[in-house]
Amino acid sequence: MDQGPEGTGLSSGPSRRRVLGMAGAGLVAVGGIGGLGWAATARHNDAALTAADAADPVNLPVPFHGPHQAGIASPVQDRLHFTTFDVLTEDRDKVVAMLKAWTAAAARMTSGVDALDPGAFPAIIEAPPGDTGEAVGLPPARLTLTIGFGPSLFTRHSKPRLGLDGRRPDALEKLPHFPGDTLDPLRSGGDIAVQACSDDPQVAVHAIRNLARIGFGTVSVRWSQLGFGKTSSTTPAEQTPRNLFGFKDGTNNIAVDELDKLADHVWVSEREGPDWLVGGSYLVARRIRMLIEIWDRTSLAEQESIIGRDKREGAPAGKQLEREVVDINTMSETSHVRLASPLSNAGKRILRRGYSFVDGSDGLGRLDAGLFFLAYQRDPRTGFIPLQRQLAKNDAMNEYIRHTGSGLWACPPGVAGPGRFWGDTLFT
Helix, strand or coil: CCCCCCCCCCCCCCCHHHHHHHHHHHHHHHHCCCHHHHHHHHHHHHHHHHHCCCCCHHHCCCCCCCCCCCCCCCCCCCEEEEEEEEECCCCHHHHHHHHHHHHHHHHHHHHCCCCCCCCCCCCCCCCCCCCCCCCCCCCCCCCEEEEEECHHHHEECCEECCCCCCCCCCCCCCCCCCCCCCCCHHHECCCEEEEEEECCHHHHHHHHHHHHHHCECCEEEEEEEEEEEECCCCCCCCCCCECCCCCECCCCCCCCCCHHHHHHHCCCCCCCCCHHHCCCEEEEEEEEEECHHHHHCCCHHHHHHHHCECCCCCCECCCCCCCCCCCHHHCCCCCHHHHHCHHHCCCCCCEECCEEEEEEECCCCCEEEEEEEEEEECCCCCCHHHHHHHHHHHCHHHHHEEEEEEEEEEECCCCCCCCCCCCHHHHC
């Protein structure tokens, strides 16, 4: 949906796994992890990575450190494991310690090595492994990990938490109720959200599993969502993906190299503030169930009118090619593309990273399937909220979808370098 404007021994030579490991060593050094421990981890991964044919560029690691968190404007991967956590303690030091441990583990896992040192195979077998092990032998597969802080991290029962009194941004409030919302509280909210994206589902699941393990006693998993088949792309050179309604989705999404648009619509600037969030962004997540069986009985002409695009080519109504400029005057007034277009929203845009999901079927034999919508913007009050109000009120597609999960989180800027950690601009 558019919604506006993814042990047989070591090799004889320096395998690409080894090369990846050397790159990872740099990150590990940055994170302050001992070199000997990392070397042990790299050795057990070496043979497996050779077998994994890591020559494919898509297996290269995505840099973890930088001014912005990876996983927002970076190219969309194919798989998602999204999870939110509830913080179990009011001890600020424990939360900070966990964030530091998470940051070190994230830097390691995104570079393709075990979450902790020692890793999956400690030298002392009486000790529990430092890594759960299911990603041993797998390349990083462009794993990115992105963290966000929800309104409930700052306030609980109207009382400030964790020494964060006065630190919650004005824009970070629970999303309003939109017409048609049928939200499940068990699939909504959460103090902390972590988005794991990778081209390998097991790598993404491994990352979340190990973060949950490291955070045991400090946080607990609130809810999670697996996704596949990205429904938007930040790399226009790739073929535009299709959603489960069969339509191309994300044709006009903001691209990774459109730095001016990212600055205008995605990254929080000094003007909006607060200071700790500058360089970060706001994440909106919506679990949108698609009423697949009803949609599949709808004529092609009606489907195309509802969407506002041709199904085969993806061309906007009245045009021949997918990337021709949208003319909203040629579309139905209730078409999804028209209502979601920047032309109908004062030029405002959001950056989408949605994924399809199928969570089996319900008690009536209908697919529990749809779109897990993820969108980043510099301010939800001018981004997602007015856009969704218009869609919830007028979109012809509402007959075929239900919003069943929701959340808003503030994503801090990237981990800039050595000694830094996720959220250090907020907690220090």
